[in-house]
Amino acid sequence: MRTILAMEEVSKSYTLGKLNVPVLHNINLAINEGEFAAIMGPSGSGKSTLMNLIGCLDRPTAGKIMIGDMDTSILPDMELSRIRGKKIGFVFQTFNLISRLTALKNVELPMVYQDISGAQRVKRASELLGMLGLGDRMNHKPAELSGGQRQRVAIARALANEPEILLADEPTGNLDSKTGQEIMQIFNNLHNEGRTILMVTHDQALAQNCDRIIRLKDGRIEDGKYG
Amino acid sequence: MRLVDAFEQVSLSFSSNKFKTLMSSLGIIIGVIAIVVMLSVGEGLQEGVGKAFGGMSLDVITVFPGGSNFEAGKFVYQKPAEFDEKDVHALENTVGVKTVSPRTGSGMSAMFRDEERSVSITAVTATKEPELSDSIDKGRFLMESDRSSIVIGSDIANKMFKMPLNPGMRISIKNKNNDMGKEFTIVGILKEKEMTSAFGGNSNMEIFTTHQALKDLLDVRNYSYSQILVIVEDQNQIETTSQKVDDSLRRLHKDEAYTVFMMKSILEGIGQVLTMVKYALGGIGAIALIVGGIGIVNVMMLTVTERVKEIGVMKAVGATKENIQMIFMLESGLLGLVSGLIGITTGAGISILISTLGSIPIAVTWTSLAIGLLFGVITTTVAGVYPANKAARLDPVEALRAE
Ligand SMILES: Nc1ncnc2c1ncn2[C@@H]1O[C@H](COP(=O)(O)OP(=O)(O)OP(=O)(O)O)[C@@H](O)[C@H]1O
Ligand SMILES: [Mg+2]
Numbered sequence: 154m155r156t157i158l159a160m161e162e163v164s165k166s167y168t169l170g171k172l173n174v175p176v177l178h179n180i181n182l183a184i185n186e187g188e189f190a191a192i193m194g195p196s197g198s199g200k201s202t203l204m205n206l207i208g209c210l211d212r213p214t215a216g217k218i219m220i221g222d223m224d225t226s227i228l229p230d231m232e233l234s235r236i237r238g239k240k241i242g243f244v245f246q247t248f249n250l251i252s253r254l255t256a257l258k259n260v261e262l263p264m265v266y267q268d269i270s271g272a273q274r275v276k277r278a279s280e281l282l283g284m285l286g287l288g289d290r291m292n293h294k295p296a297e298l299s300g301g302q303r304q305r306v307a308i309a310r311a312l313a314n315e316p317e318i319l320l321a322d323e324p325t326g327n328l329d330s331k332t333g334q335e336i337m338q339i340f341n342n343l344h345n346e347g348r349t350i351l352m353v354t355h356d357q358a359l360a361q362n363c364d365r366i367i368r369l370k371d372g373r374i375e376d377g378k379y380g
Numbered sequence: 381m382r383l384v385d386a387f388e389q390v391s392l393s394f395s396s397n398k399f400k401t402l403m404s405s406l407g408i409i410i411g412v413i414a415i416v417v418m419l420s421v422g423e424g425l426q427e428g429v430g431k432a433f434g435g436m437s438l439d440v441i442t443v444f445p446g447g448s449n450f451e452a453g454k455f456v457y458q459k460p461a462e463f464d465e466k467d468v469h470a471l472e473n474t475v476g477v478k479t480v481s482p483r484t485g486s487g488m489s490a491m492f493r494d495e496e497r498s499v500s501i502t503a504v505t506a507t508k509e510p511e512l513s514d515s516i517d518k519g520r521f522l523m524e525s526d527r528s529s530i531v532i533g534s535d536i537a538n539k540m541f542k543m544p545l546n547p548g549m550r551i552s553i554k555n556k557n558n559d560m561g562k563e564f565t566i567v568g569i570l571k572e573k574e575m576t577s578a579f580g581g582n583s584n585m586e587i588f589t590t591h592q593a594l595k596d597l598l599d600v601r602n603y604s605y606s607q608i609l610v611i612v613e614d615q616n617q618i619e620t621t622s623q624k625v626d627d628s629l630r631r632l633h634k635d636e637a638y639t640v641f642m643m644k645s646i647l648e649g650i651g652q653v654l655t656m657v658k659y660a661l662g663g664i665g666a667i668a669l670i671v672g673g674i675g676i677v678n679v680m681m682l683t684v685t686e687r688v689k690e691i692g693v694m695k696a697v698g699a700t701k702e703n704i705q706m707i708f709m710l711e712s713g714l715l716g717l718v719s720g721l722i723g724i725t726t727g728a729g730i731s732i733l734i735s736t737l738g739s740i741p742i743a744v745t746w747t748s749l750a751i752g753l754l755f756g757v758i759t760t761t762v763a764g765v766y767p768a769n770k771a772a773r774l775d776p777v778e779a780l781r782a783e
Contacts, residue, residue: 210696210776231700238698249693249780253392263697265385310697 156219157317157349158184158207163216163226165202165372176202177372180216184318184351189344191360192353194369200353203369204322207351208241209233221317238266242311246323248303250295256282256306257291263313281309285339301332308339319343321352325359337362381703390711404679405719405760407672412723412756413730415665419748420731422658424741429650438644439478441610441622443471443629447639461629461636462604470628471610476621478613481508482605484594490587491552491561492541499536501553501587503594512570512588519547519568526590530564534572535584545569553587555597562597564589618644666755673759680712680767691771692779701772708771712764713757720756724749 160182166175176199184190192200205211206218209225218225220240225233237243250259260278269277282291285305295303304324311319321340325333337359344350352363360366368376446460463482471480483504490499504512506522512531513521522531530553537545545551547566554561573583595603612621619642626640684691691704728744735742 205777208696210780231702234695234698234700234703237696243696245780249689249696251690251693258392262694265389266381266694266698266700266703268382271384314698 155186156183157186157188157221158182158351159217159219160207161217161219163206163213163218165199165206165211166214175372177206177213180372180374182367182374184349186317186349187344187347188365189340189350189363190352190365190367191363192351192367192369193355193357193360194375198369199372200369201322204320204351204353207318208243208320209237210243234266238263239314240317242314242316242319244304244307244311244319244321244324246326248295248300248307248327250303250306250310252295255292255294256287256298256309259295259306260309260313263310267314277313278309281312282306285309299332300328301335304328304332304336305339308336308343312343317349319348319350321350323353323355325354325356333359381699381706386703386706386710387714389707390714401715404676405672405715405722407675408669408716408719408756408760409672409723409726411665411669411672411759412720412752413727414668415662415755416724416727416744416748416752417731417734418661418665419658419751420727420742420744421734421740422654422661423743423745423748424735426651426654426658427743428741429654438647439612439615439618440643441612441618441625442607442641442643443467443610443625443638444607444641445604445636445638447637458635458637461633461638463608463638464602464604467605467608467629467632470632471608471625474621474624474628476613476617476624477610479508479510479611481505481609481611482591482607483609484591484603484606486555486594486598488553488555488597489561490540491554492545492549493543495541497540499540499553499585499587501530501589501594503591504588506590509588515571515573516568517571519566521568522588522590524590524592526567527593527596528562528564529567529589529593531568531570531588532566533570533584533586536587537566537569540585553597555599564593615644618642662751665752669755669759673763676712676715676760676763677766680708680764681770683711684708684767684771687771688774688779688782691774692776692782695774695776696780704774705768705772708768709761709764712768713761715764716757716760717753719760720753723756724752727752 160180163177163180165177166173194200206213213226220236225236257278260281261274264274279291282288285308287302287305290298290302325336340350341362354360367374445463468480468482471477481504483502485500485502488499488501490497506524522529545566547568549566550563552561552563610625612618622640622642629638694704731742731744734740
C-alpha cells in the first residue's frame with residue numbers, strides 16, 4: 154500500500170507578541186492511498202491546524218510533511234500553491250464559496266489556476282455538479298442554494314483537479330443531521346471510488362464510517378490505530 | 381493563469397459593483413479631463429500664435445539702420461548706418477546669401493477721384509523681389525525701367541477707395557508736405573495674403589514701386605535704404621549666415637549702428653515659451669491625476685480588505701501570489717483604461733465647448749488625448765501596485781478566517 158502522506162515530528166506553534174503558543178507537538182502520521190481517516194478531538198486540540206499544514210495553507214514550525222515524495226515544509230510558496238491546486242482538495246465547514254460567482258464558476262476556479270481551457274473547465278465542472286445532483290443549479294449563486302447544496306458545490310470544487318488527497322474540516326458542522334448524512338454519503342461514495350480522504354468531525358457516528366479514527370488531544374495524537 | 385481568465389475574473393468583480401467602481405475612479409477621470417483640457421488650451425495657444433507668425437518666411441534676414449544704443453547696460457550712442465549700393469554688393473558676395481533686396485519705405489498720400497488716403501509706399505529693386513513678383517494676382521510686376529508704375533496690395537485695391545482699383549487705373553501719390561503729386565499707373569495687384577504679419581503692419585495694404593520712381597517723387601538724386609532683405613540659401617544655416625552678414629556690414633560701418641534681425645530666432649523663442657506654457661498646464665492636470673491616484677490606492681485597499689476571504693479561497697484552491705497580483709493589477713489597470721477613456725472623451729467635449737462658447741482657440745489633438753489616456757492608465761496601474769502586493773502576500777489561513 155502506497156503512503157500518500159507522511160508527517161514526521163511535525164510541530165507548530167504560534168507567536169502571540171512575545172508569547173510562544175505551541176499548538177501541535179511532534180506529530181507522526183502516515184496516510185495510505187485510498188484511506189478514509191477521521192480526525193477527532195476536543196475543540197482547540199489542533200485539528201484545523203493539522204489540516205492546514207497538510208493542505209499547504211500553512212507551514213510547520215518543525216518537522217517534515219511528505220506528500221508523495223515531496224517535503225512540502227521546505228517548498229517555496231509558488232510550489233505550495235501548485236500543490237494546493239493540483240494535489241489537495243479542501244472542503245471547509247463554512248463552504249468558502251465565492252459569493253459573486255455561480256456554482257459552475259466556483260467549481261471552475263481551481264482549474265483556472267492550472268491553465269485549463271474554458272471549454273474543458275465547463276465540461277469537467279458540469280460533470281462534477283451533475284454527479285453531485287446539482288445539474289439544474291449550475292448557474293445559481295451560493296446565496297440561492299441551501300447549505301447542503303453549497304457544500305456539494307464545495308466538494309465538486311475540491312474534486313476539480315483530481316486531487317490525491319481530499320481534506321474536509323468539519324464538512325457537516327454547519328448542516329442539520331439529515332443533510333450531514335447526505336454529505337457523509339457523498340464522502341463514502343468517493344472513498345469507495347478509491348479516493349484518499351481526511352476528515353475532521355465531532356460526530357462519533359459519522360466517524361464510525363471511516364477506516365480509522367485519529368484522536369488528537371492538546372496537540373498530540375492520542376490514538377491513531379486502525380479500527 | 382491565462383490572461384483571458386484573469387480578465388474574466390476582473391470583469392466579474394467589476395460587474396458586481398459598477399457604481400462603486402465608477403465613483404472610485406472619479407478622481408482619475410477628473411485628472412484626465414484636466415490634462416486633456418489643459419493640453420488642448422496650450423496646443424490651441426500654440427497654433428494660434430503659429431498662425432499669426434506662420435506666414436513669415438524663415439529664410440529672411442532683415443538688416444536696418446539704427447539699433448539699441450545699450451551695450452552691456454550702458455548707453456552708447458552710435459550714428460545709424462546709412463545703407464547704399466556698396467552694402468548690397470557686399471551682402472551679395474557674402475557666403476550663404478541667395479538674394480539681397482534693398483528697400484526704402486516712405487509715408488505718402490494717395491488720391492483717387494476725390495478721395496485722399498495716407499499710404500506707405502515701398503521702393504524695391506524689381507529684379508530682386510522674386511517673392512513679390514510670384515504673388516501677382518492681376519496685371520504684372522514692376523520692371524526696373526518703370527518710372528511711374530505701382531503694384532498694390534489687395535486691400536488697397538478693394539477696400540481703400542469706394543471703387544475697386546484695377547490694373548491700368550491711375551492714382552496720384554504725393555509727398556505729404558508737397559502740393560504737387562505725381563500720377564502713377566497701377567500695373568499689378570498682389571494676391572491677398574492670409575495673415576497680417578505681427579511686424580510691419582498689414583501686408584495687404586502695401587504699395588510697391590521702383591527706387592527710381594520714389595527718388596523722383598521725393599525729388600532726391602540718391603537716398604539710403606531703410607532696410608535690406610537678405611534671403612539665405614539654407615534656412616538651417618541662417619545663424620551662421622547672419623553672423624557673416626554682420627561681419628560684412630561691420631567692415632563698411634565700423635562705428636555705426638545697425639540691426640541684423642531674424643524672424644526665425646524670434647519664432648523659436650516664442651515657440652519655446654509656448655511649449656513651456658503647454659506643459660505647465662499639462663502639469664496641473666498631472667497633479668490632479670496624482671491626487672486621483674491616491675484615491676485609487678484607497679479604493680483598491682478597500683477592495684482588497686473587502687475581498688480578503690475571497691483571496692484566501694483563491695489561494696486555497698491553487699492561486700499563486702503572482703496570480704493574485706495579476707488580478708488586482710489588471711483590475712486597477714482596467715479601471716484606469718475605462719476612466720481614461722471616459723476622461724478623454726469628456727475632456728475633448730469640454731475643450732470643444734469652451735472653444736465654441738468662449739471663442740478661445742483650443743485644439744484637441746490625438747497626442748493630447750493619448751497623453752491623457754496614458755497618464756490615466758499609468759497612474760491607476762502604479763496606484764494598484766501596493767494594494768495588489770498586499771493582497772498577494774495575505775496569509776491564506778488568516779484570509780480564510782476573515783469574515
Ligand atoms: N493564528 C493563530 N494564532 C495563535 N493561536 C492560534 C492561531 N490559530 C490557532 N491557534 C490556536 O491553536 C489552537 C488549535 O486551534 P485549531 O483551530 O487547530 O483547533 P481545532 O481543533 O480545529 O478546534 P475546533 O474544533 O474548535 O475547530 C487553539 O488553541 C487556537 O487558539
Ligand atoms: Mg477547527
